[in-house]
Amino acid sequence: MEHTQNKSSAFSQGVVIFVYLAVLTALEFAIAVAFDAVPLLVVVAIAKAALVAYYYMHIYKLNQEDADLDHHSYSYKTNTNRFGLWLFLLSDTFVFAGLMVMRLNLLGLSRPGQLNQYLGLGVTAVLLVSSFFMNRGEIAMSFGDTKKFMNNTLITFILGLGFLIGVVFVEWRLAAAEGLTAGFGSPATGPTGAVFYMMTGMHAFHVLTGLIFLGIVWNNARKGVYTAEKHWGVEASTVYWHFVDLVWIFFYPALYLIGTAVK
Amino acid sequence: MKNIKPFWRGILFLVVFGAVGYGLGLGLDFLMVKSLRFSGPVPSVFALLFAFTAFFLGVFGFRGITRGLVWQVLGTLVGGLLVAGIRAIMGLPAFGDFFFTEPSWVFGALTGAISFLFGVGVLDDWMKWTRGIDTPDEHEEHYHGWEKYFAVSLDHKVIGVQYTVTALLLISIGGLFALIFRSELAESQLQFLTTNLNLFSQNGPQLYNSLMSLHGMIMIVSILLGTAGFINYVVPLLLGAQDMAFPRLNAFSYWVSVPAAVLLLMSLFLGGFDTGWTGYPPLSARAPVGMQMFFLGVFVAGWSSILGSLNVLVTVVRMRAKGMTAWRLPILVWAAVATGLIALTATQLIGLSFQLVMFQRLFGMGFFDPAKGGNPVLFQHLFWFYSHPAVYVFVLPGLGVISELLPVFVRKPLFGYKWIAMSSLGIALVGFVVWAHHMFTSGMNEYLRIPFMYSTLLVAIPTGVKFFSWVATMWKGKISTPTPMLFVLGGIVVFLMGGLSGPPNAIVSTDLQLHDTYFIVGHFHDTIFGGFVFPFFAAIYYWFPKATGRRMNETLGKIHFWLMTPAFFVMTFGMMYVGLLGMRRRIVDYDPALHLDATHFVVTIAAFLIALSVLIFFFNFFNSIKNGEKAEGNVWNSRSPEWQVPSPMPVHNYEKPLEVVGEPYGYGSGDDGYIKFVEPAVNAHK
Numbered sequence: 001m002e003h004t005q006n007k008s009s010a011f012s013q014g015v016v017i018f019v020y021l022a023v024l025t026a027l028e029f030a031i032a033v034a035f036d037a038v039p040l041l042v043v044v045a046i047a048k049a050a051l052v053a054y055y056y057m058h059i060y061k062l063n064q065e066d067a068d069l070d071h072h073s074y075s076y077k078t079n080t081n082r083f084g085l086w087l088f089l090l091s092d093t094f095v096f097a098g099l100m101v102m103r104l105n106l107l108g109l110s111r112p113g114q115l116n117q118y119l120g121l122g123v124t125a126v127l128l129v130s131s132f133f134m135n136r137g138e139i140a141m142s143f144g145d146t147k148k149f150m151n152n153t154l155i156t157f158i159l160g161l162g163f164l165i166g167v168v169f170v171e172w173r174l175a176a177a178e179g180l181t182a183g184f185g186s187p188a189t190g191p192t193g194a195v196f197y198m199m200t201g202m203h204a205f206h207v208l209t210g211l212i213f214l215g216i217v218w219n220n221a222r223k224g225v226y227t228a229e230k231h232w233g234v235e236a237s238t239v240y241w242h243f244v245d246l247v248w249i250f251f252y253p254a255l256y257l258i259g260t261a262v263k
Numbered sequence: 264m265k266n267i268k269p270f271w272r273g274i275l276f277l278v279v280f281g282a283v284g285y286g287l288g289l290g291l292d293f294l295m296v297k298s299l300r301f302s303g304p305v306p307s308v309f310a311l312l313f314a315f316t317a318f319f320l321g322v323f324g325f326r327g328i329t330r331g332l333v334w335q336v337l338g339t340l341v342g343g344l345l346v347a348g349i350r351a352i353m354g355l356p357a358f359g360d361f362f363f364t365e366p367s368w369v370f371g372a373l374t375g376a377i378s379f380l381f382g383v384g385v386l387d388d389w390m391k392w393t394r395g396i397d398t399p400d401e402h403e404e405h406y407h408g409w410e411k412y413f414a415v416s417l418d419h420k421v422i423g424v425q426y427t428v429t430a431l432l433l434i435s436i437g438g439l440f441a442l443i444f445r446s447e448l449a450e451s452q453l454q455f456l457t458t459n460l461n462l463f464s465q466n467g468p469q470l471y472n473s474l475m476s477l478h479g480m481i482m483i484v485s486i487l488l489g490t491a492g493f494i495n496y497v498v499p500l501l502l503g504a505q506d507m508a509f510p511r512l513n514a515f516s517y518w519v520s521v522p523a524a525v526l527l528l529m530s531l532f533l534g535g536f537d538t539g540w541t542g543y544p545p546l547s548a549r550a551p552v553g554m555q556m557f558f559l560g561v562f563v564a565g566w567s568s569i570l571g572s573l574n575v576l577v578t579v580v581r582m583r584a585k586g587m588t589a590w591r592l593p594i595l596v597w598a599a600v601a602t603g604l605i606a607l608t609a610t611q612l613i614g615l616s617f618q619l620v621m622f623q624r625l626f627g628m629g630f631f632d633p634a635k636g637g638n639p640v641l642f643q644h645l646f647w648f649y650s651h652p653a654v655y656v657f658v659l660p661g662l663g664v665i666s667e668l669l670p671v672f673v674r675k676p677l678f679g680y681k682w683i684a685m686s687s688l689g690i691a692l693v694g695f696v697v698w699a700h701h702m703f704t705s706g707m708n709e710y711l712r713i714p715f716m717y718s719t720l721l722v723a724i725p726t727g728v729k730f731f732s733w734v735a736t737m738w739k740g741k742i743s744t745p746t747p748m749l750f751v752l753g754g755i756v757v758f759l760m761g762g763l764s765g766p767p768n769a770i771v772s773t774d775l776q777l778h779d780t781y782f783i784v785g786h787f788h789d790t791i792f793g794g795f796v797f798p799f800f801a802a803i804y805y806w807f808p809k810a811t812g813r814r815m816n817e818t819l820g821k822i823h824f825w826l827m828t829p830a831f832f833v834m835t836f837g838m839m840y841v842g843l844l845g846m847r848r849r850i851v852d853y854d855p856a857l858h859l860d861a862t863h864f865v866v867t868i869a870a871f872l873i874a875l876s877v878l879i880f881f882f883n884f885f886n887s888i889k890n891g892e893k894a895e896g897n898v899w900n901s902r903s904p905e906w907q908v909p910s911p912m913p914v915h916n917y918e919k920p921l922e923v924v925g926e927p928y929g930y931g932s933g934d935d936g937y938i939k940f941v942e943p944a945v946n947a948h949k
Contacts, residue, residue, distance in 0.1 A: 071505075091573065094611035102630065106636065190636040191630060191635060192636075
């Protein structure tokens with residue numbers, strides 16, 4: 001593993017990025033409440049996504065020179081794997097983009113009014129914090145600190161589980177109680193419920209797969225499979241987890257914030 | 264039992280177990296509805312699953328694909344029963360007309376497909392990885408000879424052959440369906456698909472709809488598998504690689520298509536569906552259960568396409584031989600990259616659109632239901648965002664084969680290499696912004712028609728580049744015409760017909776008249792035969808010696824070509840002709856007053872002649888594996904790396920690494936060739 005920076009600066013960079021993301025999220029919330037400015041929300045979301053993609057997902061590593069040109073070496077294979085993973089994420093992005101198109105087509109710039117704003121902000125914050133700990137875990141592993149990696153991954157896992165429960169078992173129930181139904185042959189409630197459950201459901205499915213992935217990697221770390229030089233599994237699960245967060249960066253404003261302004 | 268040849272043992276098992284399955288299904292159905300439905304859906308599905316599985320049991324024993332299929336059957340039953348149980352607890356009806364209810368079938372089909380993957384063993388290595396156990400890099404074959412094609416293999420050459428043979432199998436099934444409904448169309452009025460017929464809970468016209476719809480989708484899946492077949496076999500060889508970048512993912516991509524094919528076939532027996540291959544709601548939102556099997560089958564097959572193309576892209580970027588720079592890549596590789604870019608990304612949208620209809624049916628979510636505020640036109644946008652670029656997925660590899668083989672048989676460099684390479688990418692990229700030309704009559708916003716008309720016409724430019732290059736490559740060349748070259752030339756002419764009949768459909772004013780007529784059917788068959796079928800046969804005749812060390816029979820190959828090509832022209836021109844005279848597509852009958860009977864009759868005869876020519880091909884194919892003339896050297900005198908080593912190809916491809924030293928198509932230039940083999944240093948990594 002190449003290290004352009006030392007251990008403490010790597011960790012503190014994670015903190016700084018987290019602060020930026022937290023401030024931007026607060027800003028986004030404020031924009032949504034105070035103005036009716038969808039373009040501004042888009043700009044903030046893109047800024048957040050760029051921060052996550054660069055500093056947490058290390059997209060620049062795609063451009064990395066091969067340290068060893070032997071096709072069988074671990075470092076060459078890791079670069080190959082990384083390219084494959086990003087192509088997979090690109091492919092997956094098209095699903096979420098399709099859902100976004102569906103949302104804009106069916107709901108326009110209105111939003112599901114039955115949602116709980118505080119809960120929405122809460123689960124968003126939980127997912128963001130989980131990404132922060134995931135980042136710390138990966139840095140620890142790249143310095144060979146398995147114990148610290150496991151602790152941070154455990155925190156990430158618990159926060160991720162909290163997000164999943166918050167969306168599927170709390171928000172879905174509250175929304176249903178508020179009259180937001182998906183269908184089940186019930187009288188026409190408009191497409192709002194269908195769109196909301198489809199988008200959050202698809203995202204929750206990805207969170208679930210991410211959690212399974214984290215569990216597997218945590219268990220393998222416990223067995224001592226990963227080292228500072230060889231931990232592709234850790235990197236893959238990390239990038240995937242951040243991707244799930246990145247999707248929510250767009251889904252959160254799309255479902256909760258568009259059209260929230262007090263007129 | 265042991266004295267019987269495996270194939271005939273398979274046939275025996277197929278008949279016996281098919282009958283057992285039929286009886287079992289009949290009995291279960293009787294318990295449900297208290298009447299014997301001999302041609303009902305349940306006995307048919309059981310007979311299909313039992314017979315299909317038993318065939319492989321007879322041929323191969325309980326391992327590999329057989330184990331996968333048995334697990335799929337069990338997985339389907341377990342998943343279906345689980346949902347039935349939950350429904351019983353919730354106080355809903357647990358069983359329905361087709362034994363299971365629709366949710367049971369959908370969940371069962373999904374668990375069945377996943378069970379197949381576990382059963383066949385393609386997930387074994389990954390499951391080891393999740394437990395922290397490493398697997399060796401250099402994989403060993405567990406089976407040898409013909410047996411290795413029936414079980415999971417990580418060798419890209421084996422997988423390529425598996426893809427190709429599966430594609431040929433599906434082509435015959437899809438073709439058989441076409442012959443059935445084509446026969447019905449030979450004359451106006453209903454002849455044998457009458458309303459009195461009752462098969463799989465469908466009357467004649469309903470069965471016509473199911474067969475017509477399935478003909479479309481089974482052919483599409485077979486085309487995806489066919490292109491994946493030759494890309495898988497050839498691209499790593501062209502790159503000088505030992506294998507694909509991700510061999511396990513490669514095996515997964517192939518094996519996931521097998522349960523998908525089973526699901527697609529099941530849709531015929533579970534009430535069928537009548538939407539055509541496009542599955543537009545609102546019709547697809549209320550078609551029988553077969554609709555769901557169709558959606559799921561396509562969804563699962565989509566994963567094969569997505570992951571396969573991901574693998575190809577990574578392989579091309581990461582596994583090239585030394586010196587193989589972008590402008591020295593074999594042209595087929597460029598085509599594979601362009602195809603991969605589309606299949607990797609756009610495929611997700613057909614999966615999503617079908618998934619949304621599935622959820623609309625299962626949960627009443629009103630995405631496309633106007634009564635619930637949904638928008639049916641949204642489906643068409645999502646669907647065509649894949650399904651138009653998909654036709655470039657079908658034809659780009661084939662056009663790549665044409666460009667790849669043409670220089671070999673005219674002994675001249677490929678004219679305008681860079682332009683050809685860029686034209687493939689150009690077609691792929693423009694292909695992303697043309698989808699709404701399928702929707703000129705759909706009621707979408709009228710102002711959208713104009714930009715989509717122009718973007719569609721733009722496709723003609725990169726396609727035209729290819730034609731100019733082919734003609735210029737042939738100009739003053741030393742043309743020889745063995746069978747592969749005949750199919751290349753046939754492909755060029757047929758694709759030209761497809762291309763020329765395209766603009767009338769792209770231009771709004773004419774399309775408003777032509778939409779949904781048989782003219783479109785003729786145009787489409789021209790493009791797909793020219794862009795896929797002819798090059799596919801060319802590729803098989805060309806690379807067959809590489810895979811087997813034997814040649815296919817030239818005389819039979821030429822009979823195949825000279826029978827298929829004229830018949831094909833008669834068929835598609837006939838289709839376009841009746842279309843211009845007012846024949847609608849997708850309908851079981853037409854008005855005798857239109858006076859189309861004679862042309863339809865001729866078209867049907869032509870279709871049967873094509874089928875006959877393909878039968879000749881099949882005989883040639885399977886016969887030549889054993890009895891073909893030996894051809895172990897560079898039979899076509901090609902510069903390409905795979906022909907510089909003896910046939911059949913060794914397991915790990917090239918003994919020595921290769922290096923690119925010249926132009927890929929420098930025929931007649933008198934240089935030292937395209938590649939040379941490098942003597943490995945003494946202590947280099949093996």
